[in-house]
Amino acid sequence: MWRLKTIHHKASASASDLEEFKRKRREFEKALRQARKDRQLVSKRLLQNDVEEEEKEEEESMETCFTFLSSEQVKEMIRGVQMGGEEKAARLASLRKALRNPENQLAFIKSENSMHMLIGQLSAHNAQCQLEATRCLHQLSHSSHPSVSQACVPAGPYLLTYLSSQSTQLTEVCLYTLGNLCPDNAAVREKLLAQGIVSALANCIHNQRYNLAVVEAFGFTLSQLLQAKDATEKIIPAVMASGIVPHLISALTPDPEFGFGPAIECSWCLHYLVSSSLDNSMLIAHGALSHCSAVLIALGGAVAKGNPQDGLELLIWPLLRCLGNLLASGGDVIPEDTRLLAALCVFAQIYLHLHPALSRESLWTLNNLTAGSSGFCSGLLLLNMVPILIQFLSFSGGINSMALRVLGNIAHHGPEYCVGLTQAGLLSALCATLKMADPEVVTLSLEVLYMLVSSNPQGVEEFTRLNGIPLLEAIQYNNEGEQRVRAAYILDHHFPSFSEVESL
Amino acid sequence: MLQPEIIEFLASTTPQILAKNIPVTENRESKRHDIQQKAEAGEEKAVSPFEFRPQRLRFAVEDEYFEDGDINRHMYLQNIVTSFVDDKQPPTISEFRCHIAGCKQLFDTLEGYEHHYNALHRNVCSNCKRSFPSNRLLEIHILEWHDSLFQIMAEKQCMYECLVEGCGLKFKTSKERKDHLIRTHSYPADFRFDKSKKIGRTTEKKTQQKKDAHMEVSATVLQQESSESMDFSLTPEPVETEPMQAANLKPRYSYKVPSSICFGQGSVRGFRGRRKK
Numbered sequence: 046m047w048r049l050k051t052i053h054h055k056a057s058a059s060a061s062d063l064e065e066f067k068r069k070r071r072e073f074e075k076a077l078r079q080a081r082k083d084r085q086l087v088s089k090r091l092l093q094n095d096v097e098e099e100e101k102e103e104e105e106s107m108e109t110c111f112t113f114l115s116s117e118q119v120k121e122m123i124r125g126v127q128m129g130g131e132e133k134a135a136r137l138a139s140l141r142k143a144l145r146n147p148e149n150q151l152a153f154i155k156s157e158n159s160m161h162m163l164i165g166q167l168s169a170h171n172a173q174c175q176l177e178a179t180r181c182l183h184q185l186s187h188s189s190h191p192s193v194s195q196a197c198v199p200a201g202p203y204l205l206t207y208l209s210s211q212s213t214q215l216t217e218v219c220l221y222t223l224g225n226l227c228p229d230n231a232a233v234r235e236k237l238l239a240q241g242i243v244s245a246l247a248n249c250i251h252n253q254r255y256n257l258a259v260v261e262a263f264g265f266t267l268s269q270l271l272q273a274k275d276a277t278e279k280i281i282p283a284v285m286a287s288g289i290v291p292h293l294i295s296a297l298t299p300d301p302e303f304g305f306g307p308a309i310e311c312s313w314c315l316h317y318l319v320s321s322s323l324d325n326s327m328l329i330a331h332g333a334l335s336h337c338s339a340v341l342i343a344l345g346g347a348v349a350k351g352n353p354q355d356g357l358e359l360l361i362w363p364l365l366r367c368l369g370n371l372l373a374s375g376g377d378v379i380p381e382d383t384r385l386l387a388a389l390c391v392f393a394q395i396y397l398h399l400h401p402a403l404s405r406e407s408l409w410t411l412n413n414l415t416a417g418s419s420g421f422c423s424g425l426l427l428l429n430m431v432p433i434l435i436q437f438l439s440f441s442g443g444i445n446s447m448a449l450r451v452l453g454n455i456a457h458h459g460p461e462y463c464v465g466l467t468q469a470g471l472l473s474a475l476c477a478t479l480k481m482a483d484p485e486v487v488t489l490s491l492e493v494l495y496m497l498v499s500s501n502p503q504g505v506e507e508f509t510r511l512n513g514i515p516l517l518e519a520i521q522y523n524n525e526g527e528q529r530v531r532a533a534y535i536l537d538h539h540f541p542s543f544s545e546v547e548s549l
Numbered sequence: 550m551l552q553p554e555i556i557e558f559l560a561s562t563t564p565q566i567l568a569k570n571i572p573v574t575e576n577r578e579s580k581r582h583d584i585q586q587k588a589e590a591g592e593e594k595a596v597s598p599f600e601f602r603p604q605r606l607r608f609a610v611e612d613e614y615f616e617d618g619d620i621n622r623h624m625y626l627q628n629i630v631t632s633f634v635d636d637k638q639p640p641t642i643s644e645f646r647c648h649i650a651g652c653k654q655l656f657d658t659l660e661g662y663e664h665h666y667n668a669l670h671r672n673v674c675s676n677c678k679r680s681f682p683s684n685r686l687l688e689i690h691i692l693e694w695h696d697s698l699f700q701i702m703a704e705k706q707c708m709y710e711c712l713v714e715g716c717g718l719k720f721k722t723s724k725e726r727k728d729h730l731i732r733t734h735s736y737p738a739d740f741r742f743d744k745s746k747k748i749g750r751t752t753e754k755k756t757q758q759k760k761d762a763h764m765e766v767s768a769t770v771l772q773q774e775s776s777e778s779m780d781f782s783l784t785p786e787p788v789e790t791e792p793m794q795a796a797n798l799k800p801r802y803s804y805k806v807p808s809s810i811c812f813g814q815g816s817v818r819g820f821r822g823r824r825k826k
Contacts, residue, residue, distance in 0.1 A: 070624075073624070073627075074620060074624065077620050077623055077624065078616065078620060081616060081619055081620065084611065086619065086623055088623045088626035088627045089626075089627075090626055090627075168741045168742075170669065170680075172661075172664050172665035172667075172668035172669055173661065173664070173665065175668060176664060176668075199737055202734075202736050202737065202740055203741075206682050206683060206686070206742060207682055207683075209682070209683035209684065209685060209714075210667065210668065210682050210683060211667035211668070211671040211672070211683075211684075212663075212664045212667035212668045213667075214660070214664050215664065215667075215668060236735045239733065239734045239735050240713060240734045240735060240736065241713035241714050241715055241716060241734060243715065244713070244714040244715025244716075245714055245715075247714075247715070248685075248714055265626075287715070309625075313622060316610075317610060320608065320609055320610040320615075321609070321610050323607075342559065345559050346556075346559040346560050349555065349556040349559050349560070350556065350560070356625070358621065359621070359622065359625050362618045362621065362622070363618075363622075366608075366615065366618070369606075369608070370607055370608065372605055373605040373606060373607035374607055381567045382567065383566045383567065383571065384558060384559055384561070387555045387558050387559045388559060390555065391555065391556075391559065400617070400621065401617075402616075402617030402618055402621075403617075403618065403621075406614075406615075406618065409606060409608075409614070412605070412606065413605040413606060415603070416603035416604055416605045417603050417605070419573040420567075420570075420571045420573060423571040423572065423573050424566065424571050427566075427571060428554075428555070428558065429552070429554070430555070433552070443614075450603075453601050453603065454603040457601065457602070457603050458573075489601070491599075492599055492600075492601035493601070495599045495601075496599075496601070527598075530598045531598050531599065534597065534598055534599070
């Protein structure tokens, strides 16, 4: 939870900064969206030594740790470490601070022998120097400059070796460093794969599964690997065969003391695995479906109780995707617990304004859950959740069309279900959606309307009473052929008196 | 907007209602369609344009449907400053030394000691006191150095296991393994945890694999010369020198390792252990 607190800390800038903060955030978001379109969305993660240390340094800042050093000064620092003596670890630490400055990073990698010096310290027999050298590498791996992170590549085999180290601190930094190096380019990835990164990760998580900081770092690194463009061909099969999966799945349950970090990272990994594959029976056999459901129910309970913690959506999001795609690609295995219905409805409601896309994905998962499952469809009626679904019909952006699909799933089960939907007031809501501009929404509304009026006379009466017929008549003049045909069909078959009136 | 009964329902600890236990009315959808189709046939009308069927939708990783969530995820990854968990304000205690004989490094935090112990004293060979970064490397070391059966077996079959986990290949000699590491796994030619082992072999099993041994040691000697002065001062253990008998041998491999590359600036000694002679 410490991690989620930091979000809060970052967001709670003073009021005057708020506008500036929002503007920056929007620009940042725009850049990320473009990167995603280009399939180049890559993130690196930087571990700071200590939040307090960080703040203190930011105050005294610019002069010490962020100052630009001449290449001569950088060389001097490298020599300083080599001469080292008793203060070698301290000198490495100050080198790490100097390396926060991108200019210094470039100067460092251009200096002769610099990387050999670091790798030497990395493999040396002084534990503190080893750790500091790894932190220096980590700082370099965070650089967005391709040549800087490229320079770290020779350290690969050592970083991989230390994944099976008994020192969790060291393992954690190595993991984040490797995670930062992975996405840079295909050549680096190839190299790390050849050096056995997948089995090193598998071994690491097996040994350190009880250390949550390492589990989180492991999840981050694996997620970086799995996001590679070429992951489907080589990386994913290797990961599936490595024995990592059971560990990923058991890490989905967040630890109340440590916080959500490890579960977030691991559920994103699972999402990348699930959504890249058409057959997920192996993941389901390992319990992916039941674990995702159980965690989502627990989170639903937490969200429903009020004031959901900031950042909870970071975990809900990937879990929803796992569940949604597992349902779509796992054959006929579906969860049993109907509380899942309530949890999905709660997410869709709570995040409707804050994260509409999350709301939409909740409804998508609900659609996959109810499609073809009479039990869950009955559950929605029995638990009186149809009115909630009806509320979503007024929201655009894919929310109302997905809600219509869920309602359609219910109606498709036959007249009893249609009566239930009619009694919940669906017809009047459909009168509103029939007027909407989105062709998908109108078509789906016509489909659902057809099921309601064709299966029970009550529906016909009610729709007439609600003055819905003029809406259908209006659609007959619509541009969209699909809509015209459907509207005409309903009028012809179920409201013959009106269509006759019309034709007379 | 939330209904209280839903909150209550979610909070219930056990699944009160399983989907399969919910009363389900028979799906008469097919019957209805039959009737309609008959009706349609009677009226000689076209087939119903309605085609809604419940379907589970699958979205691929790169689907646009996932854009917003992905953006949210990456904003989280990029915005956030995390911290070394174990590093937060370590409780200060009075200084103490590592209790391992011959080590004597000073510590003022438990974390520092923990890290030191795990890194250096956890995977130690009981025979020759060398320390290894991982259990696996220690096991390989014990097998190759201290298992008398190993050398006999190695003459008959491939016994040198690849250092990369999950590779599983075995080789006749450590040199073959080294070539394999470089070629297949793009390991650096000077990978230390491989090298140190072979150096050890030279000192212990001079009779066998003499050729191999020469190369290794000569390379090390070179490094030691260049780096000893810089590095050794810090290491707390008594510095011992490697047996130099190989130094006069032809340095066949040394040309491969420029003198500027010091395997850890003389810290070669690091994982080769502290033998007191």
